[in-house]
Amino acid sequence: MTSAVVCGIGSYLPPRVVTNTELAARLGTSVEWIETRTGIHQRRVINAGGSTADLAVEAGIRAMKSAGLTRVDAVVLATTTPDHRCPGTAPAVASRLGLTGVPAMDVNAVCTGFLYAAASGAGLIATGVAERLLVIGADTYSTILNPADRTTTAIFGDGAGAVVLRRGEADEPGALGAFDLGSDGELAELIWIPAGGSRQRSTGATTPAEDHYFQMRGTAVFKHAVVRMAQAAGTATSRAGWRTEDVDRLVCHQANARILAALGTELGLAADRVVSNIASVGNTAAASIPLALADAARSGQLRAGHRVVLAAFGGGLTWGATTLVWPDITPV
Numbered sequence: 465m466t467s468a469v470v471c472g473i474g475s476y477l478p479p480r481v482v483t484n485t486e487l488a489a490r491l492g493t494s495v496e497w498i499e500t501r502t503g504i505h506q507r508r509v510i511n512a513g514g515s516t517a518d519l520a521v522e523a524g525i526r527a528m529k530s531a532g533l534t535r536v537d538a539v540v541l542a543t544t545t546p547d548h549r550c551p552g553t554a555p556a557v558a559s560r561l562g563l564t565g566v567p568a569m570d571v572n573a574v575c576t577g578f579l580y581a582a583a584s585g586a587g588l589i590a591t592g593v594a595e596r597l598l599v600i601g602a603d604t605y606s607t608i609l610n611p612a613d614r615t616t617t618a619i620f621g622d623g624a625g626a627v628v629l630r631r632g633e634a635d636e637p638g639a640l641g642a643f644d645l646g647s648d649g650e651l652a653e654l655i656w657i658p659a660g661g662s663r664q665r666s667t668g669a670t671t672p673a674e675d676h677y678f679q680m681r682g683t684a685v686f687k688h689a690v691v692r693m694a695q696a697a698g699t700a701t702s703r704a705g706w707r708t709e710d711v712d713r714l715v716c717h718q719a720n721a722r723i724l725a726a727l728g729t730e731l732g733l734a735a736d737r738v739v740s741n742i743a744s745v746g747n748t749a750a751a752s753i754p755l756a757l758a759d760a761a762r763s764g765q766l767r768a769g770h771r772v773v774l775a776a777f778g779g780g781l782t783w784g785a786t787t788l789v790w791p792d793i794t795p796v
Contacts, residue, residue, distance in 0.1 A: 467639040468586035469632030470788060471596075472533065474526025474796045475625040475758035476519055477508040477745065482621075491614040498618045503721020507621025507746030509606045515547045519624035520557045520602035523754070526796035527598060527626035528561075536628060537594035539568040540585045542577030542601045542750040544779070545608055546570060549660075557600065567593060574655060575717045575778030576645075577601055577750030578625075579786060583643045585629050596630040603749035608657065610677035619720060620678075621746030625754025637768065638791030642703040644696045645784040651688070654681045655779030689723050689777040694730040696785035697775040704787040706771060708732050713766055713790075717776035718742040718752040727775070739765060749778070758795040768792040 483506045484495040499505060510519070520541055528534065539561070541554035552570035567588070573580040578601035585599045602624035609617050632639055658664065659675035693716055701711060714733055716724065721742055728738040741759040748755055753774055760766035768790055775785040 465634040467634040468589045468629040470638040471630045472527045472531025472628035475755050476522035477623045478510045480509050504746045505743045510622050516545050516602050516604045517547045520600045521560045523624035523626040527628050530796045531628040536596045538597035540581045540599050542571045542581035544574050545604045573782040575749050576776040576782040578753045579776045579784040600626040601750035608678045619747045623748040623751040625751045637789045641787035643786045644699040648781045651781045690726045692783035693775040693777050697773050700785040700787050712770035713772045715739045761795045
């Protein structure tokens with residue numbers, strides 16, 4: 465069977481580091497409060513004038529270098545923080561990569577965005593639209609956070625990660641397995657930005673300033689995230705013909721350290737099998753899975769031949785999972 469095969473991976477973080485010491489002083493809280501609730505020690509933030517496209521381009525360049533390519537046939541960008549409300553950011557990213565003319569589209573599934581984008585990319589390969597393509601997860605949540613809201617400002621960071629997918633065989637290393645994706649729009653208000661869209665704008669009503677910023681109901685999100693990711697990971701593992709004990713690494717959306725630990729426990733996986741880089745980069749939304757993959761491959765925690773489950777949960781609500789056997793590739 466034809467499959468989408470991961471053959472390159474790259475990542476990029478903006479240079480500015482925001483430590484918990486800096487953040488605690490700004491938010492009127494303590495370093496201990498931030499670290500005990502999130503597991504995060506620092507995060508990266510774009511400089512003034514920077515954008516999601518800037519990060520996406522850099523990650524794309526590195527992923528293509530990892531794959532030994534200078535050109536791909538399509539670009540799929542997962543992001544909740546596009547450069548403009550209209551048009552999409554993917555065409556601009558493609559052009560800046562020297563890919564003017566190729567299909568390019570944005571996917572907005574919030575923190576599940578990378579998995580939705582990867583599934584879309586696999587579809588483009590299956591239908592013959594592309595032989596090889598870039599799937600990029602990039603977000604700049606620093607641009608949509610309420611600076612007075614310590615619960616969200618402490619969690620999120622900016623970054624981008626990308627993989628190159630190529631047409632291949634289902635039984636080779638790097639081949640993406642069956643995807644399990646889902647959504648529940650009735651719970652959209654758990655993770656959202658209330659204002660700024662067509663619904664609010666059509667009323668012409670004045671809205672509170674905080675409604676133009678990202679909002680999240682953390683306690684409810686925690687419960688849904690663990691349950692939904694565990695279910696999706698279980699389904700994807702079963703479809704791959706694996707048992708839970710066969711899984712070498714779980715790489716899931718880096719929401720916060722408590723969710724990572726709870727999900728590992730729910731799935732019966734030892735802590736050393738659950739990849740985590742949230743302490744150094746924070747929650748990078750759609751970028752979190754490819755960033756975690758690249759970091760784990762770079763450090764040796766993830767090695768060729770490892771059986772890997774990818775899982776994510778985000779606004780929408782959305783969730784998803786898939787599997788792959790990690791290929792012999794070098795992250796850039």
